[in-house]
Amino acid sequence: MRALIWKDFMANRVLWIGGLALILLPYLLCALVATISYKGQAHDWWYIFANAPGISCMISFLVVAMVGGVAIAGERPDRSSEFLAYLPPSRAAIITSKAMVGIGVITVICLLNMFALYVIEEVKTKEVLERMKVVYGAICSSAILIFGFAWLYSSFLKNPIYSTGLCIATVLLFWMLFAFVYDTMNWGSNHMVIFTPLATVVGIGAFVGGIFSYLHRVEP
Amino acid sequence: MIQATSSDLAIELVGVTKRYRRNTAVRELSLQIPKGAAFGFIGPNGAGKTTTIRMIMGLLPMTAGQGNVLGINLNSGQDQVKRYVGYVPEQHFIYRWMRVGQVVRFCRSFYETWNDKYCSELLDLFGLDGHQKVKHLSKGMVTKLALVLALAHEPELLILDEPMAGLDPLVREEIVERVLHSICERKRTVFLSSHTLSDVRRVSDVIGIIHEGQLLTVAPTEQLVSGTKRIRAVLEEGQQPKESPEGTIWNRVQGREWLITVKDFTSNTVERLRSANPLQNIEVIDLGLEEIFKDYIRGAEVAA
DSSP, X not given: OHHHHHHHHHHTHHHHHXXXXXXXXXXXHHHHHHHHXXXXXXXXXXXXXXXXXXXXXXXXXXXXXXXXXXXXXXXXXXXXXXXXXXXXXXXXXXHHHHHHHHHHHHHHHHHHHHHHHHHHTTOOSHHHHHHHHHHHHHHHHHHHHHHHHHHHHHTXXXXXXXXXXXXXXXXXXXXXXXXXXXXXXXXXXXXHHXXXXXXXXXXXXXXXXXXXXXXXXXXX | OOOOOGGGEEXXXXXXXXXXXXXXXXXXXXXXXXXXXXXXEEOOTTSSHHHHHHHHTTSXXXXXXXXXXTTEETTTOHHHXXXXXXXXXXXXXXXXXXXXXXXXXXXXXXXXXXXXXXXXXXXXXXTOOTTSBGGGSOHHHHHHHHHHHXXXXXXXXXXXXXXXXXXXXXXXXXIIIIIIHHHHHTTOEEXXXXXXXXXXXXXXXXXXXXXTTEEEEEEEHHHHHHHOEEEEEEEOTTOOOOOOOTTEEEEEEETTEEEEEESSOOHHHHHHHHHHSOEEEEEEEEOOHHHHHHHHHHHHHHHO
């Protein structure tokens, strides 16, 4: 299993490094813009810099979609999945390793965003922390939803670009559908109370579906 | 052809069939390969060689039939089979981003029987540098690396599916001479599928010919080559052949010339042919494996 995890981590190391750079880029750019437009008031600088987590979060979702998209389909364009198929590890071991690496990476991404928000929102009171919990829930459930769909598509599509693209389209559709139903049904003010568990359940369902699809697929 | 008990067999297939929707890739194939044998598997493109190999490897489920590889049932122990089998496919998809040393270490972790000393010897023999990236290796060098990976865990069964395709004659010679012969000497079972019939002839003890998913023949190499003859008969003026000899694989009449390829040829074959047909002249011609192979295929196509 260690060898498989090493392989899955190393095979996409460019994505991990590039994704991390993309996630950190908004902080750097916001800090740069804030410094250039700094007029002597500390809160002005902080006000501009506080835009970074939101932008970073959106980029993170894109990175999560790519992580899920390449997880399985990433080995199909160069047909290295065939080389792996000739080796003794079972498909269950192969998928477990991919899941561990994928889940590990999105956990790091979520924690990174949550930590940045914690620092920037200056969580000092209970009220702020309660408000942040809702935001944290939205970030994590969205990440699970995106990863789940990307993983599902990755399990049967031949190219990670297709799985990532289809995942983004599906998640956008899910968000739009949720917003439409939410507005139509008039469910009240805190839509995150519904969105967070729903997105989590759907995301986990897609992830399990991806595992099932991979295990029952004859490859190559 | 070969009488052996299950425990003596490296590969045992009984009535194996593989269907893809309406297309039948392999049709009721039965085959027994004893442990320690070198089996040559030949057939035209699309004959079902790779499908058969993939079923033997446990990569592809059978539509019907039973299979045992090294005593492991293919319907229940597909993953187990790969631990004891070394496989070199026609095309190599080894991780291009890895270095040779990394590929070796990666594969080593999956085999309990991995022999580091033998692996180093093979790497040295083939001039493979552990620091080289796979993507920088030539096609021949990648094939050599694939062979190292297939051999270093000292498999009981080595399956080679067109391993020499696209390689220059020098590399091919090196692989056949240095590697395959040494494997055969170690009494490991070799299953070689190839279009290069000269290599098959040199390596194999037993040869099987497959066409359109059906096994046409399985015979010891020497018996196949020495026992298959072409008879060139000249018919008497205005006469037609009346009866083909027993064991006819393929025959063709062109004018007065009648060409017949027969298996299990004996001196009686000529006598019987002469007595049953109005012939002026008979000539018996020795055939090479390539001609024998072609005649089996032609005969099967005519029969179909």
